[in-house]
Amino acid sequence: MEAQRVFDAHAHLAPRPDSAERILTSMDRNGIDRTVVVAGAAISPDELSRQIIVGGHIEKDADNTAVLEGCAGAPGRLVPFFFANPHREAGEYRSRGTEFRGLKLAPGVHGVPLADERTQALVSAAAELGHNVYLHCLHREGFGVRDLVGLARRFPAVTFVLGHAGVGDLDLYGIDLITDSGNIVFETSGGYTSVVSAAIERLGAERVLFGSEYPLQAPEVELAKFKALGLPADQWRLIAWENTMRLIGETP
Template sequence: MSAVDFHARLPPAAGARDDLLRVMDDLGIGRAAVSAGGLVDLDRLSELVGAGAGRSAHRGGRSAVRPVADNDFVLRNTHRSGGRLLPFFFADPATDVAAYAAEAPSYRGLEISPAVHGVRLDDPGVRALVATAEAARHPVYVVCLGRPGTRAADLVTLARAFPAVDFVFGHCGFTGLDVRGLATIAPQPNIVAETSGCFTAVARLALHRLGPDRVLFGTEYPLQHPRVELAKLAALDLAPAVLRKVTSENALRLLGEET
């Protein structure tokens, strides 16, 4: 069974879809869940993520300049991928609640980013988006931060309020070494961890603490080359049955693609 990348991005650029499919072909990745990319440049993104451990880089919990995800670009390009690219709606809780509610049937999942949009996970807009995801049976991808309202514990609170929704703890936390975050989400069964960007030791610990049914392979392409993430899993020397769960079966289950 070919791998399923649970977290890649399509920046709004000519040839982005073909570039991603070419990389997937080279590495034996059959399908990928994709969100909009290119909302902020890397310097700004670094500032926003780094502010999670200290003073917020946002005003009043909201970004001073609102990045806009080109969800329409993602949808057009996934439709032209022969079913290999599965679109996620990248939502700004301040502006996209109605749009996601209207367009949810066209998508396969939802992404919410406290860093990009400066939102807390207890924001009413977040809850409204997740309620739509619940109705659409969409998984919800979230990258937690280190500031109040965006931590792993806040994701657990949200997941408890929506027990029928599958939440994805992006990158196994926001530092690459967020082992405390893994311990925090472990008792909450409707949260799974996605491994892009984390250390090998953290990926191994995710499997130990959550079990092989709650860990997902992802890449954060194009910021990370998928070859690197596949090498990380190979270094874990997992049993074939466990590797299949992590690289494909768990993703297919969450995406409703089980055969």
């Protein structure tokens, strides 16, 4: 796999003074040029782990202002997404949306199903702003990949990012579910190399994005998956750079 500019499609920026410095150091160490960042620390990893398995939710807001402040110190390198809370009206996102480059939804955090009118109000605002929507799916009714497909059909002009390689680390079924939904792309953090390979084969490299899930995952681990796959240079260029550039509305 030849040297290639890398755009990390998904990482978190916690509301702490040194967060931007830490992620930039990690990016430099791993040869990552740009990173999409969303607020971190809205929920602890232990709480999130429990909610993913047994359900539940929080109604706490993520610190989107801290994300903007962190990105301001590294213009162009850190790209802010708005982490929405469906328990609030969509008005805040709509009014602040031009400061961000996309929308992040976390059903596992806030516990609001994908077909819920509150989720749809936020996606409608994203459509107005020309934003894509990054979200996680869960193995629960109302939160699954099939529910995402239904949401994507309601908003065909919006690009949706299925985060973390679908549900679990072996979601080959999820790949099949989104195959015919051209406005759903696949972000690879957390998935097995076999799943990443299947996504490239079944969806095409133009619908696959490299993401790290920093700081919960070390970016070098996610990069190593692609190195192990030994992709042709044209496929790696799409996955590592061009697809995420298009996602945020920039021409590769």
